[in-house]
Amino acid sequence: MTNDVIALTRAMPDLPTLLTGLYAGGPELGVNSLAGGAVVQLCAPDGRPLVSVEAPLLVQVPGETTRLLGRTGREAPVWWTEARASTSSSEAGRLAGSFAGRLATVLDGAVWPPGAATTDVVPLTTDVSAVPVPTTGTPSVDVLTPTTAVVIQDRPLVPLTSWLSDALRAAAESERALQMVTPPTARLTLPTRTALHGLPNRWVVQDPDHGYYDGLSGAVLHWKDGTFTPVRDENGKASAAGAFTGASVGGERQLLLTLRTRHAPDADLVLGRSLESAFRCLTGGPPAGWSTAEPVNLRWSTRELTDLARARAPRPTWLVVVGSPDRPAIATVRVLRTSAGVEEDVTVAFGYGEGEHPPVDSLPGLAAELDAGHGLVTLLASLRAARRDLTVSARLEGPPLPVTFALGRAEGKRLGHTAEAVRHYRLGDGTDAAAWGRFRDLLARLGLQGEASGQAG
Incomplete structure (x- = not known):
């Protein structure tokens, strides 16, 4: 299941509706806010963020939801409310889906991806306090090391969202690389490609058959000393992954x-x-x-x-x-x-x-x-x-x-x-x-x- 779930609604989600969505985890979970209230977080009892919700955004540009999400049945003008689930809990993805599903139900909207939408209460059973994920202050960062901020994305098309922009800015300010991990089926928008092009940042593809490789250069990668780096032979030469072959685009x-x-x-x-x-x-x-x-x-x-x-x-x-x-x-x-x-x-x-x-x-x-x-x-x-x-x-x-x-x-x-x-x-x-x-x-x-x-x- 994707880490990101989006509710698309004609009406702006007001505070009571947002609170209804945030009740997806039941009364045991808490609520926190970041960036002066621009981000609201559903938190575990120990304060660990499980789901981060960005302030609703009114998309007024025709075709934009189709460009980024495919056909959803909701086109501009539409309110875009995005929730990102933490990777520290197996329930976080379902919590995000329940939050978005509740918004869509109350406001007659749609949820992307469609299979993520529920209105169920999702009780927390994972002991997140035992998961060694540091508090980063940036909701989109999944792993933080002294040299690298890692973002995990499992959506078919990865845009340069405000989440990702914040992660890039925070990484640069702390003199870290930003490395984004996706499955091999993922694609990037051109702004995302531009942001990740060139060191120290990197697009890391996790292929179940070929391991890790760079999505822009094809270099085979491995996790070493807290970052993804090329695998080099005895002569210091990197090799290209077998999966990184030219794709035919016909006459495009x-x-x-x-x-x-x-x-x-x-x-x-x-x-x-x-x-x-x-x-x-x-x-x-x-x-x-x-x-x-x-x-x-x-x-x-x-x-x-x-x-x-x-x-x-x-x-x-x-x-x-x-x-x-x-x-x-x-x-x-x-x-x-x-x-x-x-x-x-x-x-x-x-x-x-x-x-x-x-x-x-x-x-x-x-x-x-x-x-x-x-x-x-x-x-x-x-x-x-x-x-x-x-x-x-x-x-x-x-x-x-x-x-x-x-x-x-x-x-x-x-x-x-x-x-x-x-x-x-x-x-x-x-x-x-x-x-x-x-x-x-x-x-x-x-x-x-x-x-x-x-x-x-």
Whole structure:
């Protein structure tokens, strides 16, 4: 049974309804709260948390529940109340299911996964005080060692929820790695993949036939000294798991854009317009919604996005943005105040099925629009053979291959290049691996060698 259970309801769960759900374990269990009441916990008699419930979230973005959970019969607008069961008790999963089932029954809602829903009282029989799970202060962390925070996930698609974001932040602040363990059937959303890509963080796949391996690199892993590390031979070389083989995606492809814009930090600045221009150019419409985690719950608004970033300045702001259900698209945005101005680092992916053609011919026009009105610094477009739904499986995937690169006028002038318009360079057709060499040579000529770092991921 999954550790996460979600109640989807039309009405917001009020306090009496939440208390009805929390009575799932009977009167012997206690209730605690974290984060100023944003998280409520159902606790064992000794205070050990069994189920952690996050404050209900109003999801207003069409298609978001289907994207993350499959068809549930409940679409936006819907209240999303997520409960996470501790792994310290065999009853915790059933307690979470009973909590969600009670909410759905009172508010005529639905529960994901459907088989988890009950309204039974689940008595605690496990002696949780005998289970050596430390109190971490972060509900999503299952195991904590001096070097590593381990999160166990058993859901088909793992989004970058606020639970997981909090775990990543806490791990980074304590100088620990965040390692997420899933079964081999699990997939990641692109924001989750981005968060776990690169050391010290790691996606750990637990395969019943092949042991542990890295879901992004395929390296065989073992648990050693309180962390998952690669198994190395006498020469110090790691090997790839046999289960980590290329998965056929037919004719499915993804168009990936990595763009940077820079703006003067004036009072009239509105952020998000460069990303909106990319969506309109390549999909025919604006993004559907934005948020600071998944599920994406807020309808698209550049003004509200700007207000949030301004309120957080000078701290950076990280956001996730999704498109409409008919055209898979997802982006991450990082807004950063630097000595040069306000910068937006954007990575966006668009999915295409067999017979659909990524609109690469529209890229020069998009680059010109971004340069003329949105402070374009650089724009790299790549193609890769990968799933149309933009999710990531624990299988070998080929790297994205560069198609075009654009250099904005302002950046060109900063580097000493004279130009009256954006510079646009064609690198390949998305099938030629030699395009990476041409890209690196181009950056060397332009004086932008550092821009290639990380693009092959």
